[in-house]
Amino acid sequence: MTRQELDAALARLGLDVPERERDDIAAAAHFIAEMAARLRPPGGRDVSAEPAHVVRFPEG
Amino acid sequence: MVADYLTIAEAARLIETRELSPVELVDSRLDRIARLDDRLHSFIRVLADEARAAARAADAEIAAGKYRGPLHGIPIGLKDIYETAGVATTGHSKVMQDHVPKADAFSVAKLRQAGAVVMGKLATHEFAFGGPSFDLPWPPARNPWDTSRFTGGSSSGTGAAVAAGLVLGGTGSDTGGSIRGPAAYCGLAGIKPTYGLISRAGILPLGFSLDHAGPMAWTAEDCAILLQALAGHDPADPASAKVPIPDYRAALQSGAKGLRIGLIRHFYERDNEANAATRQAIDGAAKTLEGLGCSVRDITLSPLADWAACGVTIMLSEAYAIHEANLRRRFTDYGEIFRDRMALAGLITAADYVQALRRRRELVDELDRAMADLDLVMTAAAPSEAPPIDQVPKFTIMNPPSLTMPFNVTGSPAMSVCCGYTDAGLPLSFQIVGKRFQDATVLRLAHAYEQATPWRQNRPQL
Numbered sequence: 001m002t003r004q005e006l007d008a009a010l011a012r013l014g015l016d017v018p019e020r021e022r023d024d025i026a027a028a029a030h031f032i033a034e035m036a037a038r039l040r041p042p043g044g045r046d047v048s049a050e051p052a053h054v055v056r057f058p059e060g
Numbered sequence: 061m062v063a064d065y066l067t068i069a070e071a072a073r074l075i076e077t078r079e080l081s082p083v084e085l086v087d088s089r090l091d092r093i094a095r096l097d098d099r100l101h102s103f104i105r106v107l108a109d110e111a112r113a114a115a116r117a118a119d120a121e122i123a124a125g126k127y128r129g130p131l132h133g134i135p136i137g138l139k140d141i142y143e144t145a146g147v148a149t150t151g152h153s154k155v156m157q158d159h160v161p162k163a164d165a166f167s168v169a170k171l172r173q174a175g176a177v178v179m180g181k182l183a184t185h186e187f188a189f190g191g192p193s194f195d196l197p198w199p200p201a202r203n204p205w206d207t208s209r210f211t212g213g214s215s216s217g218t219g220a221a222v223a224a225g226l227v228l229g230g231t232g233s234d235t236g237g238s239i240r241g242p243a244a245y246c247g248l249a250g251i252k253p254t255y256g257l258i259s260r261a262g263i264l265p266l267g268f269s270l271d272h273a274g275p276m277a278w279t280a281e282d283c284a285i286l287l288q289a290l291a292g293h294d295p296a297d298p299a300s301a302k303v304p305i306p307d308y309r310a311a312l313q314s315g316a317k318g319l320r321i322g323l324i325r326h327f328y329e330r331d332n333e334a335n336a337a338t339r340q341a342i343d344g345a346a347k348t349l350e351g352l353g354c355s356v357r358d359i360t361l362s363p364l365a366d367w368a369a370c371g372v373t374i375m376l377s378e379a380y381a382i383h384e385a386n387l388r389r390r391f392t393d394y395g396e397i398f399r400d401r402m403a404l405a406g407l408i409t410a411a412d413y414v415q416a417l418r419r420r421r422e423l424v425d426e427l428d429r430a431m432a433d434l435d436l437v438m439t440a441a442a443p444s445e446a447p448p449i450d451q452v453p454k455f456t457i458m459n460p461p462s463l464t465m466p467f468n469v470t471g472s473p474a475m476s477v478c479c480g481y482t483d484a485g486l487p488l489s490f491q492i493v494g495k496r497f498q499d500a501t502v503l504r505l506a507h508a509y510e511q512a513t514p515w516r517q518n519r520p521q522l
Binding site: 001009010013014015016017018021024025028029031032034035036038039040045049050051052 | 368392403408409414421454
């Protein structure tokens with residue numbers, strides 16, 4: 001993510017991030033992109049695959 | 061003269077037999093806090109007067125024949141995200157430094173009902189997430205084994221205070237490893253119980269669907285004693301489970317013979333490479349467990365990075381939602397580590413979050429299938445001994461992938477257990493993981509391992 005892209009994203013979020021911290025955040029943004037990619041299986045997911053909001057509990 | 065180090069079980073036996081009074085025990089811990097905590101910074105707030113009053117009350121009750129059980133008169137500490145009536149609960153943050161709750165958290169009330177004496181509020185990473193930080197109203201806790209080292213986080217103060225013998229046990233919380241990490245680096249036993257077993261009502265949240273409350277202490281037996289008091293249904297926590305609570309301490313007596321254990325070796329040999337000392341210690345633990353009559357075989361799961369991506373995406377998204385309003389209004393009132401991690405969290409999309417929840421269902425099912433013919437799994441709790449406190453990267457939660465996060469994703473009970481020390485005397489650990497609501501089996505194996513090894517005899521030299 002470029003600094004320009006980050007600045008735009010932070011403005012949209014309404015966060016007043018100090019100037020000296022912005023380069024750190026921009027440099028780490030690839031972690032978010034890599035995690036997002038890992039969440040999506042190659043070829044996609046069955047449309048009916050439901051999310052887990054909490055783990056399943058046993059009966060009783 | 062009270063010993064510098066006592067387990068809860070040891071102190072409880074002495075108190076029950078009237079060889080030690082809660083007042084003597086609490087006074088000895090207050091003396092120790094006064095002598096040592098200026099180096100450890102494990103406490104944000106010491107509640108000396110309140111603790112002495114509670115100890116006197118315990119003395120009187122016990123003298124009257126009203127002994128409540130093994131926590132009666134035992135000094136404990138509370139991570140400062142557990143709300144306490146009339147006492148500030150800050151999350152170790154400027155943002156909430158004036159927050160004085162009207163009521164105790166459900167879990168705190170249960171500990172008090174069991175007779176535990178609250179000694180004070182313990183340091184944490186900011187809101188159980190950002191740290192170690194040097195720009196908050198209180199300094200970060202230091203590791204009693206070497207004060208230049210990291211305690212792990214976020215239950216940093218609990219890790220330090222228990223390891224140093226300032227309290228005999230305490231509370232932590234664990235959204236991605238915040239009980240097991242400090243337990244590993246500080247040489248403790250720390251269990252993240254099954255999701256829903258302990259109420260989170262009155263505990264400052266980080267990520268609702270991953271947050272677990274739990275105990276930290278010197279031994280598995282002490283964790284069992286604390287868990288007995290903490291576990292139980294609470295209608296005020298929407299995730300609180302209505303399940304029978306077994307006798308955790310009694311379960312310890314069953315031994316380890318016959319338990320079937322899967323070793324997730326690739327997590328720490330390939331996916332987040334542990335150092336040689338850690339690998340050797342875990343190999344040694346596996347051999348010890350086999351010697352106790354367990355079967356241990358390697359199993360393979362999805363890469364650790366998949367589990368971490370799922371858990372971290374959920375954690376960051378939920379944390380951002382919790383803090384969104386304050387982040388907009390008073391961004392720089394948060395410490396730099398917390399706020400910059402939250403700025404990154406703001407980049408996660410709604411679709412990313414939902415994909416993480418869908419992935420979570422797949423991973424929960426994957427672990428269930430892998431454990432179908434197993435009782436437990438084990439792996440590393442940390443890739444090394446505690447690193448220097450000034451060498452912890454700002455974005456360490458994302459890289460390398462966390463060894464503890466997989467079991468927040470699945471809600472499984474998971475415990476850090478000390479399995480040796482480096483040549484420099486720093487603790488090493490491994491992680492035991494059970495099936496959901498089989499916390500007693502996790503404690504049972506941990507206890508059997510501790511009884512078979514000498515590691516619990518070694519304490520920090522302070």
